């Protein structure tokens with residue numbers, strides 16, 4: 730018998746008090762710049778036991794504006810922006826070449842928190858992208874060396890063969906170059922912090938970059 734999806738959905742809740750502790754968030758005490766608050770919330774997500782807090786949704790768009798989204802890893806966030814890495818010739822890489830704007834979404838359910846980041850995207854110099862890759866695990870290098878991301882795969886046997894060769898090369902040559910592998914940065918123009926509240930009085934604090942610096946505003950939830 731198949732699963733009744735709708736029945737199953739009705740049994741589910743967000744922010745189960747058994748597993749979630751919704752922290753108090755006072756937006757009046759928030760720092761002047763979003764990077765400081767992101768860094769604070771990220772550390773709190775790790776401390777609260779949030780699994781994989783460094784994974785995020787990355788939204789891009791086709792040249793005609795059709796949206797797309799997938800999960801990638803956060804490689805860093807600093808004054809230069811929020812960084813991730815991927816192949817320039819992947820679907821997202823081609824989308825970014827045509828339309829260099831992206832949005833990022835983080836969800837940390839253990840604390841009922843969400844962070845959204847939007848802005849233009851630039852590619853870091855090739856040398857920096859390769860150094861970032863070579864500082865990562867053998868598996869990350871093997872995956873990058875496997876290449877052909879987003880192309881049609883004819884058979885899983887073909888993937889197994891190419892991946893095996895990639896693993897072998899990654900072990901033998903830990904600094905093997907992967908020319909298509911690129912470090913990208915989202916330069917934030919808007920960053921929004923959402924703190925869930927059990928009475929549904931969620932707090933939304935939106936930072937916006939202006940000529941004079943960052944402004945902050947509360948948004949209705």
Ligand SMILES: Cc1cc2nc3c(=O)[nH]c(=O)nc-3n(C[C@H](O)[C@H](O)[C@H](O)COP(=O)(O)O)c2cc1C
Pocket residue numbers: 784797798799800801802803813814815816819820821822878879
């Ligand atoms: C937890 C997780 C982390 C991922 N991290 C990355 C990443 O850092 N870079 C990447 O290119 N793909 C990553 N992927 C795979 C992407 O979600 C996606 O399948 C792939 O990049 C192809 O996307 P595209 O066809 O839109 O270019 C990750 C997937 C998951 C589930």
